[in-house]
Amino acid sequence: MPESSNSPPKSNSKKMRRQEAEALILSAAEKVFSEAGFGGATMQLIADVAGLPKANLHYYFPTKESLYRQVVQKIFLDWLKAADVFDHADGPAEGIGAYIDAKMEISRRHPEGSKVWASEVMHGAPVIQDYLETTLKEWTDGRIAVIERWIAEGRMDAIDPRHLLYMLWATTQHYADFGHQIATLNGSTELTDAQWQEAKENIKRIISRGIGARD
Amino acid sequence: MPESSNSPPKSNSKKMRRQEAEALILSAAEKVFSEAGFGGATMQLIADVAGLPKANLHYYFPTKESLYRQVVQKIFLDWLKAADVFDHADGPAEGIGAYIDAKMEISRRHPEGSKVWASEVMHGAPVIQDYLETTLKEWTDGRIAVIERWIAEGRMDAIDPRHLLYMLWATTQHYADFGHQIATLNGSTELTDAQWQEAKENIKRIISRGIGARD
DNA sequence: TCTGAACTTGACCATACGGTCAGGATGATC
DNA sequence: GATCATCCTGACCGTATGGTCAAGTTCAGA
Structure with missing residues (x-):
């Protein structure tokens, strides 16, 4: 509203x-x-x-720092909200696939936010350390529980949920954070709609098969 | 010497x-x-x-910029050199596995370099744009050819080589660039030897299965 | 022991930065 | 149209930064 x-x-x-x-x-x-x-x-x-x-x-x-803090907080909240798709899924292929789609969409539409977040974390998270320790940790633990349930139900292989989450974050955020490198290797052109689609399909396919998802 | x-x-x-x-x-x-x-x-x-x-x-x-330029160049050369393992392999599981091991070792031993590189690229590569356009592009094209050969030989599924490479870079470098976030989620402790080993095994397993590697 | 090239450094400079402030402009309310 | 809280901004300030320089120090080789 x-x-x-x-x-x-x-x-x-x-x-x-x-x-x-x-x-x-x-x-x-x-x-x-x-x-x-x-x-x-x-x-x-x-x-x-x-x-x-x-x-x-x-x-x-x-102050400059207070402005920066609010920028990072806003990014973090948007980023967490978009991650809810994870829960409304029946199995790993659907849930993780939706999560990959959502995060790739953020990487495409709001690469600046992703870069600010990456920069902040790379420099030791001086401003949002408390968020890492509280909100992010809680969110992560919740998602780990979901993945462990999927494993227990035999819907995917016994993959360490933490490293799977890191892989999802790394892969999707890479398209924002390293967008300039990717564009340069793409003939100094931004990825087209079709190429973004390919990227998403590739990631979803590799990870879905890689974890043995069988929703 | x-x-x-x-x-x-x-x-x-x-x-x-x-x-x-x-x-x-x-x-x-x-x-x-x-x-x-x-x-x-x-x-x-x-x-x-x-x-x-x-x-x-x-x-x-x-100048500060000339010092910075030499730092980035040194990182880039180390990073390229360590990537040669890719070629001395028979098939995708072996080659990509060795590459993941090598890059994870760099992420563990020299996270500073990875962060400087990430920072430079995130800010539009003002200093090493020419490296991206020449050396990195050539190296990438060479590796793409290797992957395409593997696909042609039926040693792995028909995955877009570019997106596979991006996934390898993203996943391995994430452990350096986001090491602080990972440590925080790990109870504010650096990963142990065993955890690094787990990380490598997880990545290799997911990607190897994900691309249908059959050396 | 002398010479000179390579190296070292405290003191200095111009600039650019984050931040402040006093005074002015605006517009909702009565 | 008077009041007043909110908003706006040019001019200013102390500090820290990248960079310079001239006066040294060191040491290999003649």
């Missing part, structure tokens, strides 16, 4: 509402942080991308 | 040889760049880690 409009943020009208301004800044910040990293990003550049004076950013977000 | 010594770089003796000093600086730089990213790293911190005055770094490496 409170969905923000998708129109280009070109509005020159003064007096934005708080929610609107924060969304605009967060969007610009996500792009800049993903392109330059936390250390390489500057408040001035984020302001330029958002089309606002730098001082205005500090009105909504007191 | 011209292998540098493995002794701790604590030497206080003056007048290092050029090779020795450069190796010391490159090692410190790799660590700092991997922890902070290019933008977040400072020459002062690299100097502190190397145990040298900052001005000395600029004697060997004129």
Whole structure:
């Protein structure tokens, strides 16, 4: 219901509402942080991308770090939400397949978020360590229980659920985080619709057969 | 033959040889760049880690960017070299298995390098774009040819070689790049020898079965 | 012992950065 | 149209950064 409009943020009208301004800044910040990293990003550049004076950013977000924290939190929540498909499935091929589709769609539509997350974790998660230890751990444990149930029911081979999850994350996020490398190897062209489809099918096929899924 | 010594770089003796000093600086730089990213790293911190005055770094490496470039180049060459195991194999299970072992060993022993590479690519490869377009492309094309031969010989299913390679890179490098997240989910403990072994076995098993390898 | 090239370094500089602030603009409410 | 909380912003500040430099130090070879 409170969905923000998708129109280009070109509005020159003064007096934005708080929610609107924060969304605009967060969007610009996500792009800049993903392109330059936390250390390489500057408040001035984020302001330029958002089309606002730098001082205005500090009105909504007191510090660079607080802005960054909110960017990462937003990404994490979107990412967790999209993972629910895992549960509404009967067996591993269906559940994991749907999860791969969902995560590949995120990699395609929101690669910036994936890159910011990767950068944050690679640098030791200084800002979202607590999320890793609480929310992510709980989510992971829940999914591990589902996979163990599938194994117990003979619906797939006895694969270590942890390493399977890491493989799913790694493979799907790779298409966002290393999208530039993939595009370069693709003749310096972004993947087409068909190539994204191929990628998804390949991943689903290899993993589904690899774990001996038999829903 | 011209292998540098493995002794701790604590030497206080003056007048290092050029090779020795450069190796010391490159090692410190790799660590700092991997922890902070290019933008977040400072020459002062690299100097502190190397145990040298900052001005000395600029004697060997004129600019921060030139130092960074050499760090990335060194990583890339090590990484390519370790990939030769791919060719000296009879079939996919053996070749890909050996490649997974080699890359996992790199992820375990030199996670810093993997992180620097990931960071560079994620930010659009501003420094090593030419490597992607030439050396990496050639290496990739060579490996694709090998995989296509295996497929033609009926030694594995008809999987798109590109996406298979991306999956191998993604999965193995994930253990370096996201090592902090993995350790956190592992009860805030680094993976043990046995857990690394499990990880390798899981990956090899899933992919080997997933592509229908029959050496 | 002398020479000179290679190396080392403390002090310094210009710039760019994150962040502050005072004062102005806006618009909903009465 | 007066009030006032919210929002906006140009100008400014202290600091930290990448990089420079000139004055040293070291040591192999003559």
